[in-house]
Amino acid sequence: MTPPLLEIDNLHTFFYTDNGVARSVDGVSLHVDAGETVGVVGESGCGKSVTALSILRLIRPPGRIEAGSAIRFEGKDLLTLDDKAIRQVRGNRIAMVFQEPMTALNPVFTVGDQIAEVARIHAGMSKRDAMAKAIEMLRLVGIPAPEQRAYEYPHQLSGGMRQRVVIAMALVMNPALVIADEPTTALDVTIQAQILELLADLTRRLGTSILLITHDLGVVAENCSRVVVMYAGEVVEEATTPDLFAHPHHPYTEGLLGAMPKVGGTAERLATIPGTVPPPTVWPAGCRFRERCAYAWDRCATEHPPLYQIAEGHVSRCHLAAEPERRAHPHQPIAAQPGVTAA
Amino acid sequence: MGAASIGHRSDSSVRGRLVSDGRVRLALGVLGCVALVAIFAPMLAPYDPRLQLDISHLQSQPPSFAHPLGTDTFSRDVLSRLMYGTRVSLTVALVAVFLSATFGTMLGAIAGYVGGAVDAIVMRVVDAAFSIPAILLLIVVIALWGNLSVVTLTLLLAGVGWFTISRLVRAETLAIRDADYVVAARALGASGWRVLTRHVLPNAIGSAVVSATLSVGNIILLEAGLSYLGIGVRPPTPSWGNIIEEGSTRLSDVWWLTLFPGLAILVTVFACNALGEALRDALDPRQLLPAHDDAPIRMNG
Numbered sequence: 342m343t344p345p346l347l348e349i350d351n352l353h354t355f356f357y358t359d360n361g362v363a364r365s366v367d368g369v370s371l372h373v374d375a376g377e378t379v380g381v382v383g384e385s386g387c388g389k390s391v392t393a394l395s396i397l398r399l400i401r402p403p404g405r406i407e408a409g410s411a412i413r414f415e416g417k418d419l420l421t422l423d424d425k426a427i428r429q430v431r432g433n434r435i436a437m438v439f440q441e442p443m444t445a446l447n448p449v450f451t452v453g454d455q456i457a458e459v460a461r462i463h464a465g466m467s468k469r470d471a472m473a474k475a476i477e478m479l480r481l482v483g484i485p486a487p488e489q490r491a492y493e494y495p496h497q498l499s500g501g502m503r504q505r506v507v508i509a510m511a512l513v514m515n516p517a518l519v520i521a522d523e524p525t526t527a528l529d530v531t532i533q534a535q536i537l538e539l540l541a542d543l544t545r546r547l548g549t550s551i552l553l554i555t556h557d558l559g560v561v562a563e564n565c566s567r568v569v570v571m572y573a574g575e576v577v578e579e580a581t582t583p584d585l586f587a588h589p590h591h592p593y594t595e596g597l598l599g600a601m602p603k604v605g606g607t608a609e610r611l612a613t614i615p616g617t618v619p620p621p622t623v624w625p626a627g628c629r630f631r632e633r634c635a636y637a638w639d640r641c642a643t644e645h646p647p648l649y650q651i652a653e654g655h656v657s658r659c660h661l662a663a664e665p666e667r668r669a670h671p672h673q674p675i676a677a678q679p680g681v682t683a684a
Numbered sequence: 685m686g687a688a689s690i691g692h693r694s695d696s697s698v699r700g701r702l703v704s705d706g707r708v709r710l711a712l713g714v715l716g717c718v719a720l721v722a723i724f725a726p727m728l729a730p731y732d733p734r735l736q737l738d739i740s741h742l743q744s745q746p747p748s749f750a751h752p753l754g755t756d757t758f759s760r761d762v763l764s765r766l767m768y769g770t771r772v773s774l775t776v777a778l779v780a781v782f783l784s785a786t787f788g789t790m791l792g793a794i795a796g797y798v799g800g801a802v803d804a805i806v807m808r809v810v811d812a813a814f815s816i817p818a819i820l821l822l823i824v825v826i827a828l829w830g831n832l833s834v835v836t837l838t839l840l841l842a843g844v845g846w847f848t849i850s851r852l853v854r855a856e857t858l859a860i861r862d863a864d865y866v867v868a869a870r871a872l873g874a875s876g877w878r879v880l881t882r883h884v885l886p887n888a889i890g891s892a893v894v895s896a897t898l899s900v901g902n903i904i905l906l907e908a909g910l911s912y913l914g915i916g917v918r919p920p921t922p923s924w925g926n927i928i929e930e931g932s933t934r935l936s937d938v939w940w941l942t943l944f945p946g947l948a949i950l951v952t953v954f955a956c957n958a959l960g961e962a963l964r965d966a967l968d969p970r971q972l973l974p975a976h977d978d979a980p981i982r983m984n985g
Binding site for chain 2 (some may be wrong): 347394397399401402429430431432433436439440441445446447448449458459462463507510599602625635
């Protein structure tokens with residue numbers, strides 16, 4: 342069996358702030374195989390973006406990746422590479438697509454210039470060759486009149502086009518892995534589908550793997566073969582997409598699925614998950630989802646759940662795996678009870 | 685090819701935007717005139733600026749046909765002195781500002797981007813420098829080393845001028861350092877130096893340029909202040925500053941001695957500021973209107 346393209350092993354990324362140590366990523370393990378698209382879902386503040394930034398070691402002080410973490414990619418541990426070596430991975434073997442196409446492009450350079458910069462850094466191309474490459478990339482991502490658009494500034498393009506430019510920048514060097522951090526969140530709904538289709542189409546043709554970070558399960562359903570659900574700095578459930586949608590195990594995953602609007606559904610109010618993610622400086626002991634959970638019992642307050650094996654390729658960080666009969670007796674979560682505000 | 689031929693508008697370059705800006709033309713016109721006066725002072729000046737024309741009376745005369753800007757208290761021609769003074773004042777100010785802005789920008793950007801101990805040291809030096817008035821600092825230095833040439837004076841003025849700019853650029857850098865496009869550039873494999881020079885500095889430079897043009901006036905005034913204390917540009921060499929200071933004690937009767945060099949300073953500083961503002965606008969491509977409306981996009985392939 343070939344090792345996975347990317348393997349994150351027990352990643353801890355902490356931020357040493359004045360208000361205490363924020364354990365934003367607290368023991369995350371996941372992997373991406375070659376040619377695979379893996380979704381990472383979770384609410385804001387669950388650590389999914391920090392995980393993404395950690396892969397390319399883009400965490401700045403006061404943030405730090407703790408000892409004991411490992412991120413293996415193409416046979417190397419990215420966390421032990423020196424500065425020069427990690428720079429050769431960034432943008433070359435692993436590229437990122439950011440959430441905000443408005444701010445992910447430098448306002449003072451033309452878009453062609455910015456795409457060309459990647460080719461100049463990694464392929465050592467001349468200015469002229471790099472610009473030709475940039476125009477080729479703009480054509481590839483479906484921007485009309487690329488010879489002209491290459492000489493325009495980011496603010497002259499629409500949001501959708503800017504995100505196409507960001508994708509073009511990511512794909513210049515034909516990387517093995519693209520990390521897409523909420524690539525469509527900032528876009529209009531009609532553009533979202535176009536961009537995802539583009540990303541899927543290009544990466545399929547180029548054989549690129551994608552780590553797709555999103556809070557939108559609809560996006561996951563359409564694009565990912567496997568899903569990792571994160572909550573409070575941890576992986577709480579992992580399964581293939583069909584398995585996860587058909588048989589969600591963790592109450593948090595259930596809640597996320599219940600909060601999804603369905604076509605043809607009755608006009609009821611959407612379900613919500615009461616409360617919010619606790620701040621990363623004070624993760625609760627025991628199960629971190631306990632206060633928002635409709636099944637929580639005393640065991641959840643004292644014993645931190647491990648990742649239980651539910652089925653082949655399906656794990657869940659919930660004690661219900663050990664005591665399934667408890668699922669029959671849901672109650673009001675602590676966070677939803679009157680007079681209780683989320684910590 | 686490509687770029688120029690297919691609808692690439694000339695006004696989307698920084699230079700194109702500057703040339704089409706009315707403020708720039710006016711400011712460059714004014715500064716050009718001032719520079720011409722400085723360069724050709726020996727040919728343009730009607731008298732020798734050091735010549736005391738009426739040695740027996742030694743009194744100032746108001747403006748007349750013979751002396752359009754009057755004569756000073758040593759009965760020297762003010763117009764000639766002003767023209768020669770332009771050479772000194774303009775050179776000292778421009779060179780000092782250029783040096784201090786360059787140094788301050790580099791130091792501020794490095795401090796802000798690198799952070800940590802480097803930042804702490806640079807900023808404590810700046811704090812210390814801010815706590816002592818520049819003029820006092822200069823007086824101490826001059827008192828220690830005595831008679832200074834104009835070149836040394838310029839270097840000294842540059843030496844006390846970089847604090848403001850470095851602090852300003854540092855603040856800008858701190859904001860830009862965490863901007864998405866800087867993180868994106870790092871994610872694409874750009875080195876620290878490349879990120880600093882290509883992504884941070886071009887976005888921080890606007891405020892540095894504006895601050896630098898504003899400080900041209902300050903440097904001229906600082907030089908004037910030093911000259912007043914007898915430790916700046918020394919008479920009989922004229923500078924705008926020492927002409928003003930010479931007349932400042934007799935503002936009520938010998939008004940032409942302060943008014944005309946004052947106007948020269950005003951016009952020059954004003955032109956510099958206009959140029960700085962235009963430059964700031966031109967460096968910011970967001971001033972451009974969108975070239976196209978959102979056009980429908982077709983998938984490629």
